[in-house]
Amino acid sequence: MxxxxxxxxxxxxxxxxxxxxxxxxxxxxxxxxxxxxxxxxxxxxxxxxxxxxxxxxxxxxxxxxxxxxxxxxxxxxxxxxxxxxxxxSHHHHIQCIGCGKILTFDFCPIAEFQQIAEGKRFRLVDHHIELFGYCESCQKNREE
Ligand SMILES: [Zn+2]
Ligand SMILES: [Zn+2]
Ligand SMILES: [Zn+2]
CATH class of the missing domain: 1.10.10.10 (Winged helix-like DNA-binding domain superfamily/Winged helix DNA-binding domain)
Incomplete structure (x- = not known):
């Protein structure tokens, strides 16, 4: 934005x-x-x-x-x-635990969960998926 x-x-x-x-x-x-x-x-x-x-x-x-x-x-x-x-628009993030850098995914993996939920007669209406990791430079810093 x-x-x-x-x-x-x-x-x-x-x-x-x-x-x-x-x-x-x-x-x-x-x-x-x-x-x-x-x-x-x-x-x-x-x-x-x-x-x-x-x-x-x-x-x-x-x-x-x-x-x-x-x-x-x-x-x-x-x-x-x-x-x-x-x-x-709907999207997800992966966040670097080291420096706070964020990467955006224009991808949503919810379809599979939706199927499982529906199979159990549950109507899925919302979700939050947060992914955490280390960015390239933070990975290097951790190895040093
Ligand atoms: Zn980082
Ligand atoms: Zn975002
Ligand atoms: Zn999603």
Whole structure:
């Protein structure tokens, strides 16, 4: 999802576009393929606007989450990590445990589960599949 699409969705929602919101959105777009914590996001914003504070960051993340524009997950230590959603179409991710990098799959393996569920007279309506691993550079770092 690019800035134009984001603007459009935010505008349609009636949310005001403040300079700080813009800054936070830009930082999220810049790290669109990596999960980042609210703290990292704050650091990025402070570089450009020193007055940014954690409350503002959290409030904006919450607003984006409510608009379903944010993908939220937690790392092994329980820290919340965020990234903008990639697209509106259904897809899955594999997440690097080492650095938070995300790879997107435009592929959904749910059909087989669906069949099994239907066989047991269960109607499947939703699913979440999260894959975890190490990206190429994190694999190398671990070998060293
Ligand atoms: Zn995605
Ligand atoms: Zn990695
Ligand atoms: Zn799926």
């Amino acid at each position: 690019n800035l134009d699409e984001l603007f459009k969705t935010i505008k349609e929602s009636g949310l005001r576009m403040t300079s700080q919101r813009l800054l936070i959105l830009q930082a999220l777009v810049d790290s669109a393929d990596t999960l980042i914590s609210a703290e990292t996001l704050l650091k990025k914003c402070i570089e450009k606007m020193p007055s940014t504070n954690m409350t503002t960051v959290y409030r904006n993340l919450e607003a984006l989450e409510n608009l379903k524009l944010l993908h939220k997950t937690t790392d092994a230590k329980g820290t919340a990590l965020y990234k903008l959603i990639c697209s509106n």
